[in-house]
Amino acid sequence: MAGEWTVSEATANGWSAKPVRARVPGASARATGADARSAVTSKAATGDLASDAAVIEGRVVVARDRFTLDIDLRLRPGERVGVIGANGCGKSTLLAGLAGLATLEQDSTVRFGGEPWRSTPVEARGLGFIAQDGLLFPHLSVLDNVAFGPRSAGKSKQQAREIAGRMLEAVRVGHLASASARSVSGGERQRIAFARALATDPSTLFLDEPFAALDVDASVEVREIAAQQVQDRGLSLLLVTHDLVDAVRLTDRIIVIDDGKVIEELATCDLQRAPASKFAAAFAGLARVPGHLEAQAFKTKSGLRIPLHGLETEPGLVTGASALLLAAPDRVELTCDDASNGGASGPVLQDAVESLVGDGSAVLARLRSGLLARVQSEELPTAGTEVFVRIRQARVRAAEAH
Numbered sequence: 277m278a279g280e281w282t283v284s285e286a287t288a289n290g291w292s293a294k295p296v297r298a299r300v301p302g303a304s305a306r307a308t309g310a311d312a313r314s315a316v317t318s319k320a321a322t323g324d325l326a327s328d329a330a331v332i333e334g335r336v337v338v339a340r341d342r343f344t345l346d347i348d349l350r351l352r353p354g355e356r357v358g359v360i361g362a363n364g365c366g367k368s369t370l371l372a373g374l375a376g377l378a379t380l381e382q383d384s385t386v387r388f389g390g391e392p393w394r395s396t397p398v399e400a401r402g403l404g405f406i407a408q409d410g411l412l413f414p415h416l417s418v419l420d421n422v423a424f425g426p427r428s429a430g431k432s433k434q435q436a437r438e439i440a441g442r443m444l445e446a447v448r449v450g451h452l453a454s455a456s457a458r459s460v461s462g463g464e465r466q467r468i469a470f471a472r473a474l475a476t477d478p479s480t481l482f483l484d485e486p487f488a489a490l491d492v493d494a495s496v497e498v499r500e501i502a503a504q505q506v507q508d509r510g511l512s513l514l515l516v517t518h519d520l521v522d523a524v525r526l527t528d529r530i531i532v533i534d535d536g537k538v539i540e541e542l543a544t545c546d547l548q549r550a551p552a553s554k555f556a557a558a559f560a561g562l563a564r565v566p567g568h569l570e571a572q573a574f575k576t577k578s579g580l581r582i583p584l585h586g587l588e589t590e591p592g593l594v595t596g597a598s599a600l601l602l603a604a605p606d607r608v609e610l611t612c613d614d615a616s617n618g619g620a621s622g623p624v625l626q627d628a629v630e631s632l633v634g635d636g637s638a639v640l641a642r643l644r645s646g647l648l649a650r651v652q653s654e655e656l657p658t659a660g661t662e663v664f665v666r667i668r669q670a671r672v673r674a675a676e677a678h
């Protein structure tokens with residue numbers, strides 16, 4: 277299956293071989309901390325992850341008015357999965373169904389740690405949930421917000437408060453324990469929400485855009501805490517996000533949802549290299565130029581002929597096949613001349629600027645060919661300017677339905 281977890285994928289993502297916690301919801305034998313890390317490191321080294329029971333596995337069906345979500349999901353211990361898709365495609369509904377916040381339909385066959393959902397109460401599913409707005413109980417102190425979960429799970433008041441105090445320290449807001457939940461800032465609230473989610477000792481975290489409402493400084497801190505806690509605890513993760521950096525930093529595998537169905541599944545390290553769907557390509561910031569293959573060239577629908585020399589072409593593509601050219605804006609540059617028409621540095625073609633667009637941190641020129649090129653803000657070309665374009669890196673792949 278695409279995206280099965282491997283050590284190389286994790287390291288390609290900039291993470292060291294990831295600790296995986298050898299526990300699943302409902303399991304009685306639990307390994308934590310160093311035990312789990314060493315056990316899993318050796319499993320990863322021998323490639324023997326297939327024997328781990330999935331923490332979540334099976335069909336998830338949720339019906340909401342005219343919308344139906346129907347998804348087969350498999351999340352393995354310690355695996356981190358990003359859930360992406362357009363607004364309203366069902367990302368939050370997936371998490372809500374699994375976490376008992378939306379009703380699962382009878383057709384659902386999902387199991388938690390091998391146990392059928394019907395016989396697994398929500399509190400026994402091993403889930404911690406953090407949404408965009410931390411949703412603290414406003415009438416409780418910060419400490420009691422975090423102690424609420426352990427207390428509900430049967431801990432004494434004192435034990436629950438001790439756990440809560442430790443969790444608040446772990447996310448660096450121990451000093452807020454006695455504050456009212458009403459008085460905290462957005463960044464503090466999300467840290468407290470992490471402490472509260474972790475206080476029930478979950479095996480899996482559900483993060484539903486937890487950084488989206490934070491300002492730049494707070495989001496950097498909360499992201500760092502999330503990454504650290506997920507890694508240190510070897511948590512499995514389902515992350516709903518609209519942010520490429522979060523997807524790349526926090527996940528190993530991506531599922532792309534459209535209208536309640538999974539339309540694509542890929543390793544995160546392939547997101548910027550070989551996305552299949554239009555949504556995944558746009559999410560990764562790639563230009564996606566339709567056309568077809570000619571001898572030694574890719575011909576765009578607009579009639580531009582791009583020599584293939586220096587580009588990556590999917591094996592098996594034959595002349596005449598419908599194809600897509602995928603290129604990241606920072607691998608496409610505007611140049612003054614057509615000195616090189618192919619070679620190691622990539623083909624050069626004549627194009628024209630259609631418009632300037634922003635991607636949040638940079639200015640991009642959208643070109644007549646459909647390519648995007650990053651441009652320096654002090655040398656902005658105007659719409660209509662004829663330019664030469666060097667494609668330093670691009671991939672030509674078969675066109676697919678999505």
Ligand SMILES: Nc1ncnc2c1ncn2[C@@H]1O[C@H](COP(=O)(O)OP(=O)(O)OP(=O)(O)O)[C@@H](O)[C@H]1O
Nearest residue numbers: 340341343361362363364365366367368369370516
């Ligand atoms: N409580 C609800 N009752 C009825 N319909 C709902 C409810 N919550 C969501 N929906 C509908 O379910 C569909 C999926 O919504 P959902 O919130 O899961 O999408 P999403 O992918 O998370 O979107 P976004 O990216 O905008 O957060 C939408 O059509 C939405 O209107």
